[in-house]
Amino acid sequence: MAGRNSENAQTRKPLAKRPRARRLPAAEAARIEAIFARLAEANPEPKGELLYTNPFTLLVAVVLSAQATDAGVNKATPALFAIADTPEKMVALGEDRVREAIKTIGLFRTKAKNVVALSQLLIERHGGEVPQDRDALTALPGVGRKTANVVLNIAFHLPTIAVDTHIFRISNRLPLAKGATPEAVEKGLEAVVPEKYLLHAHHWLILHGRYVCKARKPECARCILYDLCKFKEKTA
Structure with a gap:
C-alpha cells in the first residue's frame, strides 16, 4: 500500500485494550x-470495495461513502485522487473544485467542506499524515468511529x-x-x-x-x- 504512513508503525498509538472475551457455552x-x-x-x-491509493485517499473515500454506496463513490474518486492524493494537494484544490468533483455523491456539499477541513487539520496536527489512532481520527471533520475503524483496519492492519x-x-x-x-x-x-x-x-x-x-x-x-x-x- 502506497503512502507516507506505510512505514510508520513504530509511532502507532495502541488501541484501547480489547474487551475481555465472553465466556460462552x-x-x-x-x-x-x-x-x-x-x-x-x-x-x-x-478486501474493502472502495478505491484508494494510500491512507489519505482511503480516509477521504470512507468519509465520502457515508450514506452513499461504494460503487457511487468509486465513480467519482479516481479523477479526484489523480490530482489530489495528499492533504496538501486537497487543500490547494479548494472546496469549490472538490465539490464539483464529488457532486454525484449524496451530501456532496457537506462532504467537500469536511474533506478540505480534515486535510487542513492533518497538515496542522499530524504533519500531513493520517494518524494511527482512533481518537485523533474521530477529531477530524466528518470522521466518526466507524470511519476511523475502517481506516485503522485497512490502512494499518489493526483488528x-x-x-x-x-x-x-x-x-x-x-x-x-x-x-x-x-x-x-x-x-x-x-x-x-x-x-x-x-x-x-x-x-x-x-x-x-x-x-x-x-x-x-x-x-x-x-x-x-x-x-x-x-x-x-x-x-x-
Whole structure:
C-alpha cells in the first residue's frame, strides 16, 4: 500500500485494550468459531470495495461513502485522487473544485467542506499524515468511529470492527452479538469473535450482508451459514 504512513508503525498509538472475551457455552463458542471458519474458507483475504491509493485517499473515500454506496463513490474518486492524493494537494484544490468533483455523491456539499477541513487539520496536527489512532481520527471533520475503524483496519492492519448497517443487522440476526447501537455491537463482537479472525471479521460480515444476508430478502438458499443461523424468519 502506497503512502507516507506505510512505514510508520513504530509511532502507532495502541488501541484501547480489547474487551475481555465472553465466556460462552461450549456449543455457542463452537457455532461462532464455525461461522468465521466458513467465511474465512470462502474468502481467505477479503478486501474493502472502495478505491484508494494510500491512507489519505482511503480516509477521504470512507468519509465520502457515508450514506452513499461504494460503487457511487468509486465513480467519482479516481479523477479526484489523480490530482489530489495528499492533504496538501486537497487543500490547494479548494472546496469549490472538490465539490464539483464529488457532486454525484449524496451530501456532496457537506462532504467537500469536511474533506478540505480534515486535510487542513492533518497538515496542522499530524504533519500531513493520517494518524494511527482512533481518537485523533474521530477529531477530524466528518470522521466518526466507524470511519476511523475502517481506516485503522485497512490502512494499518489493526483488528478493529467497523459496524455499518450490514454488520449491525447480521450480528443481531445470526446472532453473534446483539446490541441496540453500533458501538454496543462493536464491543460485543470484539468479545466473541475468536482472535484469529478479528482482523478480517468486519470485511467478511459486510460482504455477507451486502450480497447474501440482505435486509429485505436474505438469500438463505445460498447462504453458507444457513445451518448455523438462528434467525427465525430465514427462508428455506
